Amino acid sequence: MTNPTTPRFSLPLLAAGQAQKEITHNEALTLLDALVHAAVEAGPVDAPPEDPTEGQCWIVGTAATGAWAGQGNRIAIHTGGGWRFAPPREGMRATRLADGAQLRFDGGTWLPPATMGAPSGGVIVDSEARGVISTLILHLAAQGLLISG
Structure with missing residues (x-):
């Protein structure tokens, strides 16, 4: 049985009769915390940073390496439990904190202004x-x- 998720951002949903619901609920809150009014440190970048702080996010480049391999264009979120990856949706915007640029996902790539x-x-x-x-x-x-x- 697959875990139920929301249609837009694949946020985990609670299942009927599920044990340890707090784990699923906390995972959904972690993803929401990163995606609502998204702000990323930098990106797109291909290599994960060496010493990220919990809660920091990056846009993963299309030639991702290391822990980010295979996660191109996703938003990488560093959590206490490791990396989480959220798929972008067409029209999604994120502020790049490195330069203040508003990036927009066009369905295939992240575009700068x-x-x-x-x-x-x-x-x-x-x-x-x-x-x-x-x-x-x-x-x-x-x-x-x-x-x-």
Whole structure:
């Protein structure tokens, strides 16, 4: 018999008549603690850190090694019991604490925010400014900060 889990993040559910329910419940709370308003130390990175602190999280790279092997794109959570791995969902966002970037999972990879070049002068300043503003609006809309019309 397989253990029941939630459909989105595979959080463990309690089973009828289950002994030691606190273990399953605590596992679910540990995963929720890491995934709600997700914040990761860095990532994607392929190698686990040497001396992680309990509760720290990373986004695992696609060429993961060591304890992270085979866990590409997942969120690695360091707990008192070792590493836990949570699968990302399409549209999931995580703040990368190393630089403050808001990463977004597109269903296949973690994407950093889009960048755009600064205006570099030109003969027709008005058209260049309009182009930059249009690009800015598209990027803000892509991040869900506004709706472009």
